[in-house]
Amino acid sequence: MIFPFVWGISTSLKDMREVLANPFSIIPRDITLINYKNVVKSIPIVRFFINSLIVSVTITASQLFTCSLSAYAFARLKFPFRDGLFYILLGTMMIPQHVIMIPVYIILNFFRLIDTYAAMIVPFISGAFGTFLLRQFFLTIPKELEEAATLDGCGHLRFLFRIMLPLSRPILATLAIFTFMWSWNNYLWPLIVTNRIEIRTLQYGLAMFKEEGGLNWGQLMAGTTIATVPILVMFLVMQRQFIQGITLTGLREG
C-alpha cells in the first residue's frame, strides 16, 4: 500500500544515473535534492502551487459561507416551497459532472470567463452537498438556544455567526477539508477551462509538462511529491475530522 509512495520519494532523491540503474535500491546511495532544484528551475511550479492555493482556498471559504447561510435557512426558517426547494437541491447531487461539463463550459464562455481564475472557482462556490451536510448538523442543535437568543433581540444573521457556527466547528472542519482536497486534486476542470500557463494549477501544470516530455522521472517524482505533501500534511493534522466525515456521510470526492 505504502510502497508506491516510498518508491516515488526515493526516486525523487536519486540522481539521474541512479534512477535508471539496475538493480533497484529503495534507499538512494547518495541522497540529492538536485531533482527538486531542477523542477523548480525548469517549470513554474511555485506559480502552479500558488494558483492551486488561490483556487482551493477561495472555493473552500465561499462554500463554508454560502452553505452555512442556505443550510441555516433550511434548518431554522419557515418559508414557502421550502421542502420543494430542498428536494431540488438534493436532486442536483445525483447529476454526474460529465453530463453538464459541456454546457457549463459554454456558459462560462458566454460570460467570457474561460481562461481565468473565475472559471475554475465560480461554478463551485456553493453546493448541494455542503448545504445538506450543514443542515443535518444544524438540526441537531437545540431550538431552545435560538428562542433564548431571539428574546435577547439577536437577529438571525448574528445568531448564525455568533452561536450556530461556533457550535458547528467539527462539521465545518469536515466540509472544509473535503472541499479543499477536492479542489486541490481536481484535474478535469482546470484542464477544460484554462489554457494559459500562468494560471494553471499544480495538477494540470504537472500533467502538461509530463505530456510535453519536459521532465525526467526523478524530476517528475519531485514535482509529484511537492503536489502531494500539502494534502497529506493536512490529513495527518486533521485525521479525526476526515474519518468522521466519511463515516457520517459516506461522502466521496468526484
Place this chain on the structure above:
Amino acid sequence: MSASRYRGIEIRRAAFFILPTYIIIFTFIIIPVFFAFYLSFNKWNLLGSMKFTGLSNYKKLFSSEEFWKAVVNTFYYSFITVPVGIIISLFLAVLLNSKIKGIQVYRTIYFMPVMTSVVASAFIWQWIFQSQNGILNYLFGLIGIKPLSWLNEPRGLFTVIFESIDMRLPKWLGGPSVTLVAISIMTIWKNTGYYMIIFLAGLQTIPKTLYEAAEIDGAGKVRAFFAITLPILSPTTYFVLIMSVIVSFQVFEQVAVTTQGGPLNSSLVLVYFIYQKAFKFLEVGYASSAAFILFAIVLVLTVFQVKLLGKRVHY
C-alpha cells in the same frame, strides 16, 4: 397553503440566505442539464450556428465502433475494479478491526492514496509500470516473467497470459487489454482505503459478544466471518457496491493522464470519449448524446441493484 402562515420578514431573510446557493445551482447544474439534453439533438461545433438534427447523434453513436469500444472498456473496468476493490477493502477492514493496537497508523497508511490526487498517483504508477526501467518488470524479471509494456499493450490480458505458454486464444476471449488492467490496478490501490474506512465503521457496530458466542459453539474464524460478519455487514457492502459502481463508470483522470485512451483505443472509456469529442473535436452535440447514454447506463445499473439487492440486504 396560504402565505399568511409565513412571516414576511422571515421570507425575505430566507430568500437572502438561500440566494447565493441557488444562483450557483441553477446556473451551473440545473440549466446545464436541460441545455445538455437539448444539445444532444443538435449538431454544433461551438462556433457556427446550431442545427437541430433530431436523433442523428444517437444513431451515429450506436453505429460507431469507437463508442462501443468505450462502452465495453468501461464495463470491463467496472467488472475489475468493483469486486476486487470490495474484496480487498473488506479484507483489510476485518484485519484492522481484529487488532485495535496500532489501528491509527494502519488506517493512516491505507488512507494516504485516497488523499493523493489522481494525477500524482498516476505519475507514480506510470513510473512503476515503465517497461524499460520500471520496478515491476524488474521484479517480474527476477522470477522469470517476460517484461510487459504495461501501459502500452493493446492485447487482451488472457491473450498475453496464454501466449506465454504458447497457446492462442480467439480474439473475443482476449479479455480487457493489459493497459486497462494496469489502470484498474492503479484505481484499486487509490480507492481501497476509502471503502475500508466505511467497512471499518460498519464492523465496529457488530457486538463482540456474537463472536464470543460463536467461539463457544466451536465456530472457527472463517465460519464466524461468513455466518456473522458478512450478513450484519450487508447494508454497508450494499452501499459500497452502489457507490463504487457509480464511481467506476465515471473514470476519466487516470486515463487522461496515462494513456489518453490508447494504444489503439484499448483503454478508451466513456468519459474520455465524451471529453475527446467535446473538447478536442468540438462536436459538443455528439458528445452530449454520449453523456446521456452514460447517464442512462449508470441510472439503470443503480436501479437494478436497488431492486435486486435492496430486498435481500439484512438490516
